[in-house]
Amino acid sequence: xxxxxxxxxxxxxxxMSGIAKERRNDxxxxxxxxxxxxxxxxKSADESDRDRIExxxxxxxxxxxxxxxxxxxxxxxxxxxxxxxxxxxxEQYRFxxxxxxxxLAAISDLCEESAFAFMAxxx
Numbered sequence: 001x002x003x004x005x006x007x008x009x010x011x012x013x014x015x016m017s018g019i020a021k022e023r024r025n026d027x028x029x030x031x032x033x034x035x036x037x038x039x040x041x042x043k044s045a046d047e048s049d050r051d052r053i054e055x056x057x058x059x060x061x062x063x064x065x066x067x068x069x070x071x072x073x074x075x076x077x078x079x080x081x082x083x084x085x086x087x088x089x090x091e092q093y094r095f096x097x098x099x100x101x102x103x104l105a106a107i108s109d110l111c112e113e114s115a116f117a118f119m120a121x122x123x
Contacts, residue, residue, distance in 0.1 A: 034058070041107075
């Protein structure tokens with residue numbers, strides 16, 4: 001099993017998210033969870049697979065961060081104390097989900113088969 005670099009994942013996450021490097025400590029948990037998620041999915045890999053594995057972890061971290069950010073932004077409080085729902089554009093979510101989906105597809109040959117399906121037999 002290869003070890004993926006948390007520092008490389010964090011650097012790419014910050015760069016792709018447009019987050020300042022000074023705020024990296026705020027995102028340690030998201031990046032760690034994404035790296036752990038990907039590491040658990042991998043059944044076999046070698047050094048030539050490292051870049052796409054690390055990119056998949058970045059994509060998962062971006063998705064997770066986007067979902068958390070949108071959930072936090074969903075409800076706003078006005079100056080007079082009323083709570084309103086913020087119907088912010090969800091294009092961020094769609095792009096993050098597409099990025100995650102494509103990155104996971106790119107490493108699917110390295111992952112354990114986790115799908116379960118019932119098959120019907122006629123007769």
